[in-house]
Amino acid sequence: MSTPIPLTPHTHVSLSSARIAKLMDSDAGQAAKLNVFDRFIDLFRSHSKEVALKNLHAMLHDGGTSNFARFNLLSQLAAPHSQSLFTLNIAAHPSAPQHHTVEYCINGEPIKTDTVNAHEKELICLHLGKPQDTAVQQQQVITIDRHCLDTRRQMAQVRDADFSGGGVNKKFHAASGLLRAENRTGTEDFDRELALTAYAEDRPELAGYISTQKKVTDTAQLHRALSARHAYAMVDIYDPAHVASHEMDRCIDSLSRDQTKSLLAQLVDMARVLYKNQVAHRDLHMHNLLVHEIKDTGSVHLKAIDFGRVAMAEDFESRKFEDIDYLFDKQGATLLETFGRNHLARAGSEVEMKHYPIHKLCEKFNAKGIALAPVLARIGAHLKSDLLHAGADQALVDAAFHKASQSLQLCFAQLQPRTEGIRFA
Structure with a gap:
């Protein structure tokens, strides 16, 4: 065989x-x-x-x-x-x-x-x-990729009037996974993610944790009535009969304890894979983390999206700890970002609710009211210290993240749930 x-x-x-x-x-x-x-x-x-x-x-x-x-x-x-x-x-x-x-x-x-x-x-x-x-x-x-749909036929039928979702820079057609750039910023995002897709081509661990906007360079795939003034890209769409996909903040209240433990381990491992492949996402909030649940098993699989702020290869060195600082110590890329998120964001606002996935996942089960922020900050500080010691030794880099993951799981084991989680549909 x-x-x-x-x-x-x-x-x-x-x-x-x-x-x-x-x-x-x-x-x-x-x-x-x-x-x-x-x-x-x-x-x-x-x-x-x-x-x-x-x-x-x-x-x-x-x-x-x-x-x-x-x-x-x-x-x-x-x-x-x-x-x-x-x-x-x-x-x-x-x-x-x-x-x-x-x-x-x-x-x-x-x-x-x-x-x-x-x-x-x-x-x-x-x-x-x-x-x-x-x-x-x-x-x-x-991985969940076996449930990825071939949407080329749907793409060929999309017209400009069909784009409904999305934001200022990009519009989205959900059934086909087709994105349309509305301005120069959107087009630059497509180009940036196209470069990341090529970079990850021979890095399967990295490719397994990212979901990129793949710029459509073969315009024959598109409906001839689509405007040539726009750039287009496609994202992976999974079969809804087998996979439930949500941004993390949309499903966090429905996660079971076991699913939460799995996502915490995957977050640290994602940080390890990004670090080893010299990629800094720089914006790992919960809108940019997709949780895919395979319905027949309940297993959850994490993917990072939206790499508009990515730094990689030669640009990585000066940014290499930003994802770790964000995940463990609530630090943004700048002092202004950090101050705005931590002190100016209104309680219950979208800004306040989408940031700091590790903290939010743990707080869901923090019925004891343990002060988690200093505990998680210490794990992050030890991880950075271990990585500085590791240098280019990849085995020591793996060991540093393994130790951080183990510390995080030990922290989580001390927590009691506020409410019992249920699987999301």
Whole structure:
């Protein structure tokens, strides 16, 4: 059995289960080793399979990533019809009560077995959107992207009069996911996100956490009656029969405790992925965080949107802590932003309600009235200190965010709910 793995937009390499197991191991030579026939065929390929496998192995092992993270990345790289073949089983370890056995499976057959401690098992469950104490059998390790709709036919039918939602800079057609830029600012947003989309193309971890406005460059996809004066872009639309999608502040009151724990873990992991890929969002309020719930399982999946203020690559260094300062210490990009949000915003106003997702998620369960702000600020301060110490060492960067995630979960464990959450529709 082979699973097609797209390595570039135009190139596919078929990987057997045995090859996937080797890619998850640390030996790069074995992972990229070709048999005699493949070596001969490689001479005539436009893209070398051996080079592609070496690059894929390096991507999977960047910074000492865990086996779960590697397997998850491979599932994201798989062709859509193959993603459901990636599953895992988690069971109590037969001889170590505080540990668990994780089987990574392709088409139901284990290709690798791992032993994890209780905290590592909890993080896996949180990323799968499952409570820590539930059994995990043949759980698919896939993202919500399998439910993404092909809306090209709807796009080709949209007319200018059909755009109803949106703001000053952009208008939106919900059924097709088509956006229309109303002015220069809107067009510049499309160009900025087009650059981010290209930047994330060979960074699957980053691509998994972002949902960008993809500028339409092939105008043949659009209705001929649409105005040529405007620029257009499209966003991902998910099948509503399977996925409920909401901005975080629109669904926060309906989140269960387990869903909230999962989102807290994903927020820290999103910050880790942005940081490691030298991307600063700089505006991670709850209007810019989409929560997607898979209806038949209740698992929740987080995506960041609206990268109008993004700083990346060479622009990242001077902005690298802004997302951490915002998430943990209620700091904006400027002193004026911070003062306005924290002291001038009227209670119950949209500005007051949409900001600081980690604080708002925790406050939902803060019946004891614990002073959370200083606790969360300390977690953020320790994280920044650890990152300064880590420098370019990717394993230490991962460890710093892992420690921050663990501290946040320990903080959340002390909280009691104000009200019992229910799943949102």
